[in-house]
Structures are given as structure tokens and as C-alpha cells.
Amino acid sequence: MYVAVKGGERAIDNAHAFLAEERRGAPDIAELTVPQIREQLRLAVNRVMAEGSLYDPDLAALAIKQARGDLIEAIFLIRAYRTTLPRHGASQPIDTGKMSITRRVSATFKDAPGGQILGPTFDYTHRLLDFTLAANGEAPAAPVAPASPDPVPHITKFLNRDGLIETAPPAEDTPADLTREPLSLPASRPLRLQALARGDEGFVLSLAYSTQRGYGRTHAFVGELRIGTVAVEMQVPELGFAVEIGEIEVTECETVNQFKGSKTEPPQFTRGYGLSFGQTERKSIAMALVDRALRWKELGEDNSGAPAQDEEFVLAHCDNIQATGFLEHIKLPHYVDFQSELELIRHLRAEAQAARQEAAE
Amino acid sequence: MSVQELPTEDRRAWMGLLARARPERLAALLPAPLPAHADLRAPEIGAVMVRGRVSASGAPFNLGEMTVTRCALRLTDCGTVGHAYVQGRDRDHARRAALVDALMQTGRAAALRAQVLDPLAAEEAAARGLRAAKAAATRVEFFTLVRGEDA
Incomplete structure (x- = not known):
């Protein structure tokens, strides 16, 4: 008892x-x-x-x-x-085309206008432990070079010119907000992007990797990866115009994916999109791959039953706070639940024993 | 002078500059005692949902929130109203930004510009320029080794 x-x-x-x-x-x-x-x-x-x-x-x-x-x-x-903060409003969509670039690379175009700017990257390091850091070594000053004042256009624009890549026509719909209403399926692409942007890096990375290994393959190239700061503007009702309310660093990844065409679309490249706060390029690339894999229905592709194609699976499990909340709660007291399980097992064992005795007699 | 008569671009520029300024820097440029004023909306810490666009040009989506503090006040002597929406959670930052916004609409604009806005703008431009120059130094210069048709 x-x-x-x-x-x-x-x-x-x-x-x-x-x-x-x-x-x-x-x-x-x-x-x-x-x-x-x-x-x-x-x-x-x-x-x-x-x-x-x-x-x-x-x-x-x-x-x-x-x-x-x-x-x-x-x-x-x-x-x-x-959750304790009042919501002052929503910003106007940030313009990543006007980003102040810290890093910008393309795996598809060597001579992209604006150039390949490596920025502060781990790429090309040898991944050898640097013991001078353990000895409090002072960092050398980074070299400088004259910066070009020209804008750095998005690389997909060049493919757009020839109609070789799908376009993302502008729209002004108010996007659904996961933090205000529960996730409903099927989810729009904006809602999926919000979920992925706040999703667990490890989970999104593994899903993206699974698509590369063949579970919902999408043949992704990194068309462009850019990191830098962008202005955030918001329409202020009491002023009647938009003002800049700050500046944030973001990482943006656009993938260029093979697409054989479908009943409605000609063969052309398609796109996956990743955008995340800060210098978070693993996350942004992974997000773009998963975004693209989730678009199979819209593009008329086959559903191979891969996890990364399963919207419900991806969106319901990518949030590490939901996941850890449910996972970790099982270590908290479950004495009553377990007591009932114990009672049940004892009862079944007694029944089984009685049946065996009856058979023996 | 009412808001409508002001050149909006100018006001947008200083409000943006004040929003991006580091709170301690603004406090150093506009030290206490602050000009007499009454709060219309005491500094209030909150969040703004930052939106992006699908594939940079398509439909908006919610990327995540950022902290923003807002404030509105009225100058005691002339009744001019100042507004501020500044990045972060510093109430004094929002109050000072709203004060500068109000003062910039008065006869003290030129003095305020020299005392606060010009230094902030110069420092921001220098910091941005240095970062851009460091990035430019990491730009790849490709050299053609052997062309396929020459080999």
C-alpha cells in the first residue's frame, strides 16, 4: 500500500x-x-x-x-x-542582402562578385591542440586590407537570371508564430523555418547528415554561406515610421540542390534555406539541408520514408527543451506510478502460479 | 515643432544610432544630471520578434526574439516628446536615448549633435571599418596554375 x-x-x-x-x-x-x-x-x-x-x-x-x-x-x-518579457512588436524582415560581411563563401562559384571572404573560421586549421593558449598567449592583431564599399549580392541571384533556379517571390503574409500558438500540421515553410531556427543543433545536424547519406537525398551544394551583422527595423506605431532598434549578427546559408523537374516544374535548381542568430554556421547549413528535404511534397518528389522528410517527426522532436523536459522528468519521483506497476506484476505472477499449480494437480 | 515637420530620415538615423550605441558610452557622452523631464512611458524591457525571409527574398518567418527597451518622455521646459527603442535591457540607455531624441527636436539640436551623435557615429564607423578591413584581408585571391588547354 x-x-x-x-x-x-x-x-x-x-x-x-x-x-x-x-x-x-x-x-x-x-x-x-x-x-x-x-x-x-x-x-x-x-x-x-x-x-x-x-x-x-x-x-x-x-x-x-x-x-x-x-x-x-x-x-x-x-x-x-x-516568457517573462512583454512583446513590443515584430520587426520588419531583415535584409540579409545588406549584411556587413564578416565571412562569405560559395562552394559553387569561385569568382562570385564580392569574393570569397573566409573570415574568422576554423576551416583550414589543422585541428591540432594549441598549447600556447594554455600559456596565456596574447592573440596577434588580425591583418587588415582595404575593404570594398560595393554591396555583396546574394549568389543565387546570378542563377536566377537564367531561370536555372527557383525563385522565392516576395510575400507579406504575417507568419505563424510557434511561441504564440501550438504547432499545427501540415506546417507552412515559414513555420518550419522558425522551428528549425530554434531547434537543437545536434538533432538538425544529424538529420541533415542523414540526407547526405541517402535518407531523403537532395544533392545539396552550399551556394552561399554568409555571416555578418544586419540592422533590425521595426514599425513604431506612436511614430508612424520604422526605426532601427538594433543590429544583430546572423548566419545565412543557401543551398543549391539538384532537381530533375516534376509534372509542374521544369528541371532546375531548387533551394534550401538556413538562418540563425550569431556565427552558427554548422546549424545554418544543417537547417538549409533539412528545410530542403522537408519540401518534397511541394516539389512533387518521392517520399522515401526518410526521417528528414517526415515533417511531424522533425518538428515534433527538434526542440531540445521539449525533449529534455520529457526525458529528464522520468528521473523525478514516480512512486505512485511505479507502485501500481508493482501491484500489477505481483497480481499477474500470483495468477500464473495458481494456473501452474492447477495444471500440476 | 511637431514630428511631421521634421525630416524623418534624419530622425530615423539618430534613433538608429542611439539604439545601437553601447549604454556606457551614451552615459559617458550624456552624463548626469539629465535635463528635466517627465516619463510618458517609463523605460520598459521587452522583446521584439525578429523576422527573416524564406530564401532571403520570400515570405517572412519568425527567426527569434531580441531584447529591446523602450521609453517615452516629455521635456519639462518645452514639452517636446522623445521616443526610444534601444537594443538590450538597459533602462538608462532607453531613457538617455529618448532624451536625446527629444532634445534633437529643439534649439539644442546642434549642440547635442556635436556632443553625442557625432562621437557615436564616428566610433561606430571606425569599428565597422576595422571589422570590414579584417574581413577584406581574408579575401581569397585565386591564381591560375595551369589551364587545361595549356597542359
Whole structure:
């Protein structure tokens, strides 16, 4: 028989104190500051902003400190915080064509106007541990060169000219918002992109990888990957015009995919799209591949039953806060549930034993 | 002077500059005591949903939110109203930005421009220029080694 109990307050308080002490680590080592995390663990900060779905580097750095570097826990903290904020409005769509470029590469066009700008990338490093970093080496100043004032146009525009690639005609519909209404299926492409933009990097990466290995293959090239800052503008009702409310760093990836054509479309290249907060290029590329794989129905392609083609599977499982919430809750007390299971097993065993005895007699 | 008479582009430019400014820098350029004013909307921290476009040019979608603090106030002496929407969660940043917005609509505009806006604009341009120059140094120059038809 199960008896309702309560308790554990003292244990919980002490566990929190122990957690705080462990978070601090050895007291003879200097404490990490939030600005240090913001400046020196920038890519962790970016991931927390992208999946926390809130652009605020200071808050993301604080969350990382509080979470002891557990990024999913930090994302959880940011998601919880953002629910407390009033919504001042929605921005006008950002114009990534006017990005101040930090990095911009194309895997399809060597001589793209605007050039191949490598930026601060891990590509071409040898992935050898650098022991000078352990010895507090000062970073050398990055070289400079005259920057071109010319705009850096999107590369897909060049393919558009010959009609070799599908176009994305402008529209002004108000997009559905996952944070305001529950996900409903089938989802529009804008809704899928919102879910993927805040989806778990590891999950989206693995799904994208699965399409490359043949589970919903889409033959993707990175047409363009660009990282830099863009202005965010919002229409302010009390002013009657749009003002710039800030500037954010984003990563944008456009894939160029093979497409054999369908009953309605001629053979042409198609596109997948990735966009995420901060310098988060693995995430953005993966997002573009999964976006493209999910478009099979719209493009009249075959459904091979691959996970990356299954909208419900992808969208219902890409959110790491939903996932970890459901996964981790099973370690919390389930005494009553388990008691009923125990009763059931005992009952079945008694019945089985009785049946065996009857047969023997 | 009413809002409608002002050249909107000019006002858009300074509001954007103030929104992007670092709070501590703005505080240094416009130190206390601040000009007398009354709050119309006390500084309020909130979020704005940032939108992108499908494939950069198509239908809008919700990318994620950003923190934004807003404020509206009225100058005590002339009644001029100033508005601010600034990036981040710094209430003093929003208050100072709204004050500058109000003062820029008064006879003190030229002084304010020299004291606050010009330094902010110069520093921002220098920082952007340096970042662009560092990026430009990583631009790939291709050299043709052997052409297929020459080999």
C-alpha cells in the first residue's frame, strides 16, 4: 500500500548550496565573469541565443555561467526568461542582402562578385591542440586590407537570371508564430523555418547528415554561406515610421540542390534555406539541408520514408527543451506510478502460479 | 515643432544610432544630471520578434526574439516628446536615448549633435571599418596554375 508523503525541503536546499559551490569550482582559481564568457566563449553564447530564441549576448553568457556550461540547461534558462518579457512588436524582415560581411563563401562559384571572404573560421586549421593558449598567449592583431564599399549580392541571384533556379517571390503574409500558438500540421515553410531556427543543433545536424547519406537525398551544394551583422527595423506605431532598434549578427546559408523537374516544374535548381542568430554556421547549413528535404511534397518528389522528410517527426522532436523536459522528468519521483506497476506484476505472477499449480494437480 | 515637420530620415538615423550605441558610452557622452523631464512611458524591457525571409527574398518567418527597451518622455521646459527603442535591457540607455531624441527636436539640436551623435557615429564607423578591413584581408585571391588547354 502507498502512503502519501512529503519532505525533502532540507535536502533540496542543501543540494542547491552544493550546486552553487560546485559551480564556483576551486576557490583559488579566479572566478569567470559574464563578460569573459560573452567575449571568449562567443560560439557557445551564439548557440544559446539561437536555440534559446532570444538575441541578447549578455543574458546568454549569464545563462552559460549559471548552467555550469551545460548549454541545453542554459537554453532552458533563456527560454524561461523570455516568457517573462512583454512583446513590443515584430520587426520588419531583415535584409540579409545588406549584411556587413564578416565571412562569405560559395562552394559553387569561385569568382562570385564580392569574393570569397573566409573570415574568422576554423576551416583550414589543422585541428591540432594549441598549447600556447594554455600559456596565456596574447592573440596577434588580425591583418587588415582595404575593404570594398560595393554591396555583396546574394549568389543565387546570378542563377536566377537564367531561370536555372527557383525563385522565392516576395510575400507579406504575417507568419505563424510557434511561441504564440501550438504547432499545427501540415506546417507552412515559414513555420518550419522558425522551428528549425530554434531547434537543437545536434538533432538538425544529424538529420541533415542523414540526407547526405541517402535518407531523403537532395544533392545539396552550399551556394552561399554568409555571416555578418544586419540592422533590425521595426514599425513604431506612436511614430508612424520604422526605426532601427538594433543590429544583430546572423548566419545565412543557401543551398543549391539538384532537381530533375516534376509534372509542374521544369528541371532546375531548387533551394534550401538556413538562418540563425550569431556565427552558427554548422546549424545554418544543417537547417538549409533539412528545410530542403522537408519540401518534397511541394516539389512533387518521392517520399522515401526518410526521417528528414517526415515533417511531424522533425518538428515534433527538434526542440531540445521539449525533449529534455520529457526525458529528464522520468528521473523525478514516480512512486505512485511505479507502485501500481508493482501491484500489477505481483497480481499477474500470483495468477500464473495458481494456473501452474492447477495444471500440476 | 511637431514630428511631421521634421525630416524623418534624419530622425530615423539618430534613433538608429542611439539604439545601437553601447549604454556606457551614451552615459559617458550624456552624463548626469539629465535635463528635466517627465516619463510618458517609463523605460520598459521587452522583446521584439525578429523576422527573416524564406530564401532571403520570400515570405517572412519568425527567426527569434531580441531584447529591446523602450521609453517615452516629455521635456519639462518645452514639452517636446522623445521616443526610444534601444537594443538590450538597459533602462538608462532607453531613457538617455529618448532624451536625446527629444532634445534633437529643439534649439539644442546642434549642440547635442556635436556632443553625442557625432562621437557615436564616428566610433561606430571606425569599428565597422576595422571589422570590414579584417574581413577584406581574408579575401581569397585565386591564381591560375595551369589551364587545361595549356597542359
